[in-house]
Amino acid sequence: MEIITGGVPAATGLEAASTAAGIKYQDRTDMALEYSQAPCVAAGTFTTNVVKAQPAKWDRKVIESGVPAPAVIVNSGIAHACPGKEGFRFYKEKPAAAAE
Secondary structure (H helix, E strand, C coil): CCCCCCHHHHCEEEEEECCCCCCCCEEEECCEEEEEECCCCCCCCCCCCCCHHHHHHHHHHHHHHHHCCCEEEHHHHHCCCCCCCHHHHHHHHHHHHHHC
16 A cells, blocks of 8 residues: 555545634634545545434435445534434535535
């Protein structure tokens, strides 16, 4: 295995961008988009806890579907654990918006 230094975009075929989205604090880089130019498969490790946050349920469903996932959105500073109906709608809309 070859270890590549320089972060996500240093690997051939991968691109990444980040921003300060103001999720919890102002002027702190807290959101990133990582994109693969080639088709790829997603993998994940999930909690065995009985209580699971909505994003974990959504991500697990996507990964188990086997649908290619060329991009991932990562955020820091908020777990989105109990978002309610509006929050769940957000999880459906965010991937579509990223795909555009």
